[in-house]
Amino acid sequence: MNAEVTSKRLLIDGVWTDPVSGEWFETRNPATGELLAQIAKGGSADIDAAVAAARRAFESGPWPKFSPADRQALILRLADLLEAHGEEFARLDTTEMGSPIRHTRGSVALLVDLLRYYAGIARSIEGSVPAPSDPALFVATVKEPVGVCGAIIPWNGPLWASVLKLGPVLASGCTLVLKPAEDASLAPLRLAELALEAGVPAGVFNVVTGFGADAGAALAAHPGVDKIAFTGSEATGRRIVQASAGNLKRLSLELGGKSPNVVFADADLEKAAQMAVVAAFANSGQVCSAGTRLFVERSVHREFAQEVARIAAALKIGNGLDPETDLGPLVSARQLERVSTHMADALTAGAEAISGGGRLSGEGLDAGFFFPPTVLLGAQDDMRCVREEIFGPILATLSFDSEEEAIARANATEFGLGAGLWTRDLGRAHRLSRALKAGSVWVNCYNRIDPAVSSGGIKASGQGREYGRQHVEEHFQTKSIWIDTSV
Numbered sequence: 001m002n003a004e005v006t007s008k009r010l011l012i013d014g015v016w017t018d019p020v021s022g023e024w025f026e027t028r029n030p031a032t033g034e035l036l037a038q039i040a041k042g043g044s045a046d047i048d049a050a051v052a053a054a055r056r057a058f059e060s061g062p063w064p065k066f067s068p069a070d071r072q073a074l075i076l077r078l079a080d081l082l083e084a085h086g087e088e089f090a091r092l093d094t095t096e097m098g099s100p101i102r103h104t105r106g107s108v109a110l111l112v113d114l115l116r117y118y119a120g121i122a123r124s125i126e127g128s129v130p131a132p133s134d135p136a137l138f139v140a141t142v143k144e145p146v147g148v149c150g151a152i153i154p155w156n157g158p159l160w161a162s163v164l165k166l167g168p169v170l171a172s173g174c175t176l177v178l179k180p181a182e183d184a185s186l187a188p189l190r191l192a193e194l195a196l197e198a199g200v201p202a203g204v205f206n207v208v209t210g211f212g213a214d215a216g217a218a219l220a221a222h223p224g225v226d227k228i229a230f231t232g233s234e235a236t237g238r239r240i241v242q243a244s245a246g247n248l249k250r251l252s253l254e255l256g257g258k259s260p261n262v263v264f265a266d267a268d269l270e271k272a273a274q275m276a277v278v279a280a281f282a283n284s285g286q287v288c289s290a291g292t293r294l295f296v297e298r299s300v301h302r303e304f305a306q307e308v309a310r311i312a313a314a315l316k317i318g319n320g321l322d323p324e325t326d327l328g329p330l331v332s333a334r335q336l337e338r339v340s341t342h343m344a345d346a347l348t349a350g351a352e353a354i355s356g357g358g359r360l361s362g363e364g365l366d367a368g369f370f371f372p373p374t375v376l377l378g379a380q381d382d383m384r385c386v387r388e389e390i391f392g393p394i395l396a397t398l399s400f401d402s403e404e405e406a407i408a409r410a411n412a413t414e415f416g417l418g419a420g421l422w423t424r425d426l427g428r429a430h431r432l433s434r435a436l437k438a439g440s441v442w443v444n445c446y447n448r449i450d451p452a453v454s455s456g457g458i459k460a461s462g463q464g465r466e467y468g469r470q471h472v473e474e475h476f477q478t479k480s481i482w483i484d485t486s487v
């Protein structure tokens with residue numbers, strides 16, 4: 001291993017630890033190819049150690065004695081530290097996975113707010129006192145933390161996903177073993193350093209970096225883990241469900257999407273076109289709720305698609321560290337290969353690219369995995385580019401004639417994560433927001449997120465909700481306590 005490159009170890013039981021395998025893997029900047037660090041290749045033995053530490057921390061030591069007020073104070077300290085190191089985190093994510101610095105800065109601000117929201121929820125968890133038929137009985141339901149949680153996260157928002165998994169764990173009094181994605185481990189590891197600094201006790205937050213097939217699979221199957229939260233692809237989600245069956249873990253899954261964005265001719269078309277670009281191309285399309293099927297009422301379809309292509313083609317593509325950059329590179333050679341394969345398939349199937357269309361090269365771009373925002377005309381509902389999640393900057397535009405047709409075709413997908421709707425007709429806004437089968441529907445906006453508002457998928461997009469009170473509640477189990485007062 002090159003001694004000049006930083007090596008990042010595993011955090012197990014509050015101690016930075018070498019992997020049992022003795023193996024390391026590289027992480028590189030997808031815009032330049034620069035080697036950023038060597039990351040510990042954790043495997044099942046490291047997962048065993050981390051789960052054991054998380055169990056000990058859950059059952060004994062200082063953590064079970066933390067009151068809700070203590071947990072709140074801890075999360076607030078972590079939020080303050082994250083805020084103080086905000087620029088560092090924005091740069092870490094940008095250099096490791098390519099997202100533009102404006103985007104990663106915005107994420108940090110939201111995540112600080114999210115932690116403060118969870119800190120508040122930590123103080124307001126309540127049980128109930130139901131009234132049984134027998135008046136001699138006193139019954140109370142109490143909420144108890146689920147236990148040891150495992151989180152397996154993707155690379156498209158490494159800090160984002162880490163904070164989203166850690167916040168409710170700390171708010172509820174659970175403990176966590178986090179497995180970052182192999183393409184983006186740096187922000188989760190730095191967050192772990194801040195967590196220790198904030199006073200998170202040893203074993204409460206463990207980070208085991210490594211690959212999905214070994215560290216990830218071992219965590220999902222581990223009999224000592226009570227709950228798994230997974231964010232990633234649908235295919236891997238299915239494997240996690242199977243692996244978790246051994247001890248019937250509680251599961252929350254945030255999987256893929258092929259979200260429809262439906263534009264009626266009566267909408268504010270200028271705003272709709274601008275937001276259609278953001279919906280499809282933010283983070284280079286590497287967003288699970290990206291609006292990748294753009295349904296436009298036939299009377300305005302062609303003109304609208306051209307306008308979307310015009311706005312997309314004007315986006316500035318480059319190294320995410322440049323504050324002017326709108327779109328950074330894709331995260332990896334593998335992702336570029338996937339997106340390019342989808343692109344070739346769409347063209348072969350008969351779609352036409354009216355912007356973008358293939359890997360970008362040229363000065364400052366050759367060393368990175370740059371793919372331009374691509375708008376397709378002439379796509380059909382049965383084409384792969386309309387049915388499958390691409391996770392890259394490719395947008396299919398489709399036209400429709402009636403409200404009924406728009407609903408039926410928007411819903412004709414195995415996914416159900418988000419849906420956009422653009423109209424000035426109030427009745428239609430109400431009708432469609434109920435008719436669209438998705439975990440979130442955005443009317444005259446897209447992909448809005450707020451700490452207080454839960455979000456999640458239906459159908460093959462997942463189960464469970466994140467953000468909001470419900471996210472924290474899902475880290476508790478309910479116990480009914482029966483007391484016979486006649487004794």
Ligand code: ADP
Pocket residue numbers: 152153154155179180181182210211212213215216217218220231232233234236237239240
């Ligand atoms: P991608 O193919 O883009 O990496 P994945 O959904 O496979 O998307 O990855 C999301 C996360 O799931 C990553 O942390 C990855 O390491 C992990 N992962 C991949 N395969 C498995 C698996 N079989 N079991 C558990 N985790 C996995």
